[in-house]
Amino acid sequence: MLRQIEGSKAIAETVALCRPEVVCAYPISPQTHIIEAVGAMVKAGTLAPCEFINVESEFAAMSVAIGASATGARAYTATSSQGLLFMMEAVYNAAGLGLPIVMTLANRAIGAPINIWNDHSDAMAVRDSGWIQLFAESNQEASDLHVQAFRLAEELSVPVMVCVDGFILTHAVEGVDLLDQSYVDSFLPPYEPRQMLDTKAPVSIGAMVGPEAFEEVRYLAHLRQLDALELIPEIAREFFESTGRDSGGLVRPYRTDDAETVVVAMGSVLGTLKDAVDARRDLGELVGVLGVTSFRPFPSEAVRDALAHARQIVVIEKAFSIGAGGVLSTDIAIAIHHEQTLLRTVIAGLGGRAITRRSLEKVLDDASRDELAPLTFLDLDQGAVDRERARMQASRRSGPSAENLLRDRGTVSPKIPA
Amino acid sequence: MTNPFAITLDVGSSRANHTGSWRVERPVYVDRLPPCNDACPAGENIQGWLYEAESGNYEAAWHMLVEDNPLPAIMGRVCFHPCETACNRVQVDEAVGINAVERFLGDLAVEKGWALPEPGPDTGKRILVVGAGPAGLSATYHLRRLGHHVRLVDSAPRLGGMLRYGIPAYRLPRAVLDAEIARIVAMGVEIQLEHVVHDVEQERRDGMFDAVFLAVGAQLGKRVDIPAGDSSRVIDAVSFLHQVADDDAPLLGRRVVVYGGGDTAFDAARTARRLGATDAVIVYRRNRERMGASGEELEQALGEGVTVRWLSTVSKFDGDRIMLEKMKLNEEGFPEPTGEFEQLDADSLVLALGQDTDLSLLEHANDVNVRDGAVEVLDSMMASPSGIFAGGDAVPAQRTATVAIGHGKRAAHGIDDFVMGRSAEAKVRHELASFELLNTWYYADAPRTERPELERVRRQTNFEEVIGGLTQDNALFEARRCMSCGNCFECDNCFGVCPDNAVIKLGENMRYQFDYDFCKGCGICVKECPCGAIVMVPEHN
Amino acid sequence: MTSQRVHFYQVGSFAVGNRLLNEDERTVQAQSDRTNSIDSGHRACQGCGEALGARYALDAAMRATNGQIVAVNATGCLEVFSTPYPETSWRIPWLHSLFGNAPAVATGVAAALRAKGNKDVRVVAQAGDGGTVDIGFGCLSGMFERNDDVLFICYDNEGYMNTGVQRSAATPPAARTATTEAVGPEPGNNFGQGKDLPRIAMAHDIPYVATATVADLHDLERKVERAMELRGARYLHILVPCPLGWGSASDETIHIARLATESGLFPVFEAEHGVVTSVSHIRRPVPVEQYLSLQRRFAHLFGANPRPDVIAHLQSMADENIARYGLLQPEMEQSS
């Protein structure tokens, strides 16, 4: 049923349709609305049987999910940013144990400076944890991905993280076509664990594995992710065939066939990018967009195919590896592995800075003139940076940069003087 | 279910890891000699029969008891129980009341009519046992069990020897004595009473005996030279008690003085009280600490109105008065005269100064050595290689019924070896289970149960038994105070405390076994074994 | 509910078994067919108190639940020595996740069972003292506060033994560890620090809190049984001497645990809903020296430069415990 609904609410309702048996909640913006809505459904009895556990930390949230999943229950939780980092040890552990937990990550920057707004630093921080990471472009896709995520996770015994841009999607009220229960029930069979705590067939889960087998364990986890590269498009195809909606999959090419320049990005910025690309196409420029839906496993082959004809690739990233550069860009570079293609990285939208169509078009302008630097920071206030550098040069006790920058910028003055 | 590789493992797989290889020492189960058994002159397996009694298996306990001693009801009364002195439990609270349990079992057996073991298959060997006291009865019993024919001869008209003629009925009721003797007689014994053996060699030849056991006792009361106006009022304690036992008690008058400090002196004084003496005074030349009789006996006698004059000797008896000389102990603890005298009114004087053995029957037995009035014997109680054995009061040893019973047993086995032409097997004696080897923390705190004593007034006027028996509950309780020193009693501690589950429980009465595949040799089982029945021994390559 | 010791049966109820007792009065450990929840072949040190404590507790829980338990284990010695690939010593369903999250994982297991309508299978979580009082404390407090249906067992060996004997918040004052060396004017661990987790647990008003040691098996098993009779968050704190970390002889493990209680340094009691309901009285009181002198971690208090002042301080702590819990009340052995 198509409804005008907040993204968080749509995700929560979809998660409920997946009949999770244990949901653990710890509040952190901007994920909170999701877990609140699930909690309300459990409390009201509309989602049952389901245990909703208010835990004392994200670390506990993932740990509760681990325990529940290992006991054969479908387990779900959601988090963001610092919360993901606080549960990081358990995030790795869930993957290492092969527990098919599904978690919504409402993407948010990581402090310090503390910042509650959107970027992808949190997801990037756990990219090597062994979780499958799927990025949603819209709230429709965010909802649909959760159903696919449970199916994927449970078929492969690998946890899946559905990454949804915090605030931009989670707090946006948009039209979302919600699935109905009978469909979800048919698409997502009851969870049958590969291993579980069972008094009738006891096993020890979580052994200590030494050098003699650890590499094999890791390689097997890698192979499961490679299996996911097959399974993700399969599930998306099945979903498309039954719902008519093109959600999920590995990558999402848009007008790339004849594109000389392809912009690669993940998440909600893709919509804005498509508008920008349409505008440039109207001007006759050969530009396209490649959305990466599955960041882990990284679909190198699909990316390579989609970018095969591009002369220039611009990767727009909401995160970066400090001291190195783009994260997604690195994966792209490895995927295309030929040097004729120009690869440009644009870091954008950090800590919630709005990525405007105007700025994106400027990037395309620069790209079309081959004037885009290998690494660009979108809408960077170079002056503020220079002034802070100068302050740091001038005085040993220059103080905290974040606060200095805020002071430097001053309050935004109202245009109507009092 | 196929488990995820390496992360998930099947139960019990660690049993492939034999941690026994870590061990440099291994625990081994042992049996040690409990101090009670060690101390028992009759060689009883006390810890063994207490183990049965603990479980309420009284008949089994009794059967184990009579393996060594056929007279438990008697010994449960008259034994001076060195086992209790040796008992390790003394160092925890109080000794286990072994003697009381023994009596309980003995009485129960009489009451239930439990029979002694059947005699062994007839060997055709004939044994002469001279003397039907505890040594003779014990030897007779064991010889019958070994299948030998026994002729038991005694000069007295009834069986029992000193048990009957030396121990007053208030300590050993005659019914008990008769019942236990009857059980031995019932094994098929040729009995010849009121028969004095004058020449043992002649007796042996006449009866064609393959061996002889001399258990003639020490029936002659020692006399000392005391100037006495009327010697008819001086009697030795042995004769006195014998006459009382024959219901022919001499008239001693109201004031009786008993001279001596051993059990016999007390028996005599207490008997005199019962015969109507208003004053029964024991005169003893040493002090209380050096007295031969047990403290128990002293207490009972005092309780019955017997008085004691310590550090005194009788120097003269003139008919109604005794002159006492006060003594003092020198540095070596020997009494020395002080030259101080006092008088004591007395109607009679009973001498309880020890007994001698009449060994005139050995005059023609040339290869028997007699020294200081006692027959010299080997460990097997053999006195002569020709097949004469001796025991009880006739040989140099403590003169107690329990020792005599032990002699009887040992002699029976010595005789058996002799007549069957075997050389004696050396018995392996286990290492003593000393207190330090125990972990007494585990034993429940439980004080000893006292046997009821007959009220004092009743004790002064009749020959009813002074010490009562234990009830069944009390006996069970008392038996359970046994710490089973040195011998596994299946408390499951080793089985439980092993961090490596390396102890296998074999089931009731089958104890345990170590699983050396997994035992790491930590030694906790040794340390936590309550009774010290495990030792660590070094691993050998 | 109070226990009644069996008296006068030779070893009464002090020894593991006792052929004189009725079968149902004997311990689980006395049974030939006990679970052996942690099986032979594990790689614990010789004389490991934790291996022993774990088997005691879990076997008892197995009996109490008719074999229906699953266990969650924190990282630590117990986990490492029991499940080195490819061998596991556990005979029960067992899950190890992380060092600090065992209480939360157990919550998850309990929640899953509840969601599945499974009332029979019960959850036991276990950790060493580090995983309990330090790194796992947040999760534990959360589990307590929510009153999740989990029995959490802390095997307290008073330090981080798995990593080489470092100090934890359960390490006693004056004890030498690798991070509280026996040097300087105040050698060993500091006085005035550390957590008393049983009391903290009681402050959560959870249904059941108890302490026990490997030296009194009957008491330990009874407490596990009591814990399994109840629902909600339950906490059992078991003192398990560590020969390696404490510097004690491998055969002294149980003896030392006994001295810990008999000296008053480790009070053994139980509490329901925050109120102490019973204490194990000291049977044969000993001064703390007897306990301390068997352990090399306290060796610097004796020997060439003895520290009677420090020993006196430790004795005063024991005395405070004795006063707080009434550990010296009239001897109960004969009276009950």
Next chain:
Amino acid sequence: MFQIRIHGRGGQGVVTAAEILSVAAFDEGRHAQAFPSFGSERTGAPVVSFCRFDDRVIRTHEPVMEPDAVIIQDVTLIHQVDLFSGLSPDGYVLINSSSSFSDLGFGDFFDQYHIERLMTCPATQIALEHLGRPLPNAALLGGFAALTGEITCDAIDKAVREHFIGPVGERNAAAVKAAFDYVASKVKEVARASTN
């Protein structure tokens, strides 16, 4: 595409207003999007929300940079926040105030704008009258419908009743109608004046 920016203070239902507006547009069969300014502002702090609707699918997720209309829920923000950033001279402004637009002291700021698109509405008073509480958000949406004609009053009415259940919905709907009527009459007034 029509884009609206709503300014107000935390607690005044600024985000709700955008959401209701988007629902109203959705109900009319259009694609709509509403979102807050993603802040962590507390009660009383300046808050912004956005709404955009279109006949085509809305793909963009950029904030509204160039609004077609600005709704000001709290007149005291005028001198504190850059309320009209990006507003084109063809844009609409609706301010919650019982004063007239020209009395609000904008000076010559709006000289280039269409005067009939600049309006005040005493929404707080209307809310107090109908709800008994000073929550101007729903009323202003009624005013917005009257001012812009981009959405029908019926759609607003329906969305408000969907959002506020029962009697609260009734009362809010009444406030919507009152504000609509007020602004509609003012719009007519201005039109009449300009034709005169």
